[in-house]
Amino acid sequence: MKLQKATQFALYSVLELALDPERQLSAGQIAEKYGISNNHLAKVLRDLGRAGLVESTRGVGGGYRFSGNVKRTTLLDIIELFEDIGAQGAEAGDRGARTDVGRGLHPVLNEIEQIARATLDSITIETLVSQIRRTMEREGEAGRAPPLRLVARAAK
Amino acid sequence: MSSRQTRRAGARPEEIRVRPLMPRDHRAVVALDAANTGMAKPHYWKELFADYGRRRSSRFFLVAEHAGRLVGFVVGEIRAWEFGSVPCGWVLAIEVDPGTRLRRVGTMLIEAIVARFKSAGVRKLRTMLARDDLLNLRFFRSQGMMAGPFIQLEKDLV
Numbered sequence: 001m002k003l004q005k006a007t008q009f010a011l012y013s014v015l016e017l018a019l020d021p022e023r024q025l026s027a028g029q030i031a032e033k034y035g036i037s038n039n040h041l042a043k044v045l046r047d048l049g050r051a052g053l054v055e056s057t058r059g060v061g062g063g064y065r066f067s068g069n070v071k072r073t074t075l076l077d078i079i080e081l082f083e084d085i086g087a088q089g090a091e092a093g094d095r096g097a098r099t100d101v102g103r104g105l106h107p108v109l110n111e112i113e114q115i116a117r118a119t120l121d122s123i124t125i126e127t128l129v130s131q132i133r134r135t136m137e138r139e140g141e142a143g144r145a146p147p148l149r150l151v152a153r154a155a156k
Numbered sequence: 157m158s159s160r161q162t163r164r165a166g167a168r169p170e171e172i173r174v175r176p177l178m179p180r181d182h183r184a185v186v187a188l189d190a191a192n193t194g195m196a197k198p199h200y201w202k203e204l205f206a207d208y209g210r211r212r213s214s215r216f217f218l219v220a221e222h223a224g225r226l227v228g229f230v231v232g233e234i235r236a237w238e239f240g241s242v243p244c245g246w247v248l249a250i251e252v253d254p255g256t257r258l259r260r261v262g263t264m265l266i267e268a269i270v271a272r273f274k275s276a277g278v279r280k281l282r283t284m285l286a287r288d289d290l291l292n293l294r295f296f297r298s299q300g301m302m303a304g305p306f307i308q309l310e311k312d313l314v
Contacts, residue, residue: 074294114287119303122293131300 001116007082009036009044014053014078017066018125019132024063044082051081070129076120085120086113169260172227174268177209177217184226185219192251204231216272220252220261228252230265234278239306244280245273250292266299284308 031038048054053068190196208217220228230250236243
C-alpha cells in the first residue's frame with residue numbers, strides 16, 4: 001500500500017512517540033532517525049497537534065510527546081488526517097464507472113478498499129506499539145536503529 | 157447476569173478462573189451469547205454443547221468464571237488439511253460479559269485455549285471475523301494475530 005509521504009511521517013512520529021509517552025523528542029531527532037525532511041515533518045507534527053495526538057513544549061528541553069489515547073486511536077484515524085484512502089471508488093460524473101467495464105472493475109476496487117480500511121481500523125496504536133516492543137525485546141539492541149536520546153521528561 | 161452485577165463484583169484477573177465447560181454452564185452460555193448478539197440461539201448452542209462440551213483432544217469449550225458466575229467462554233477446534241492447511245487451532249467463538257471487559261478475561265481465554273492447542277502439537281492459531289466487527293478484530297489484533305495466507309470468497313446463490 002502506497003501512502004503519501006506526510007502520512008508515512010505521521011505514522012512514524014506517532015508510533016515513535018507512543019513507544020514512550022513520557023518522552024519528549026524534537027522534530028529534528030525524529031527527522032534524523034527516519035531520514036526525512038525537517039520542514040516537512042514540522043508541518044506534519046503541527047497537523048498531529050491539531051488532532052490532539054501530539055503536544056509540544058517550547059524552549060530548552062522542549063519537544064513533542066504523544067498525547068492521544070493509545071487504546072482508541074487506530075492507524076486509520078491517523079491516515080485519514082492526511083489522505084482519503086477510499087479514493088478508488090467511482091466519483092460522481094465518472095462516465096467510465098457507468099460502462100460495462102466500469103461496473104466490472106469498481107466492485108473489485110471497492111473490495112480492496114474495504115479490506116484495507118478494515119485492516120487499518122482494526123489496529124490500535126496500543127496493539128502496534130506492543131508488537132514493536134516485543135520485536136525490540138526479541139532482537140535486543142542488535143540490528144536495529146539506536147534509540148533516540150531522551151530530551152526531557154514531561155512534567156506530571 | 158447483568159453487566160452492572162459483574163461490575164459491582166469488581167472481578168480482578170487473579171480472581172477469574174478458566175476451566176472446561178460443565179453442564180451447569182449451558183444456560184449461562186446461551187444467555188451471554190443472546191445478550192451480546194441480540195439473538196437467542198438455544199438449538200445452535202445445544203448442538204455445540206454436544207459436539208464440543210465433551211472433552212476431546214481436538215475440540216475445546218472453555219469458560220471463565222468469577223465468584224461462581226460465568227463471565228466468558230471460548231470454543232475452539234483443531235482442524236487439519238482443509239483448504240491445504242497444516243493443522244491449526246481455530247477459535248470458533250469467544251464472548252465476554254460486557255461488564256467484565258478490560259479485565260483480561262478474553263486474553264485469559266485465548267491463553268487457555270492456545271495452551272491446549274500447543275499441547276496437541278499445533279503451532280498456528282486461526283479465526284475468521286466479519287470485516288465490520290471492529291470490537292473483535294481489535295481484540296484479536298491485540299493478541300498479535302494478523303491476516304493469514306487464505307482469502308475467504310463467497311457469492312450469492314440465486
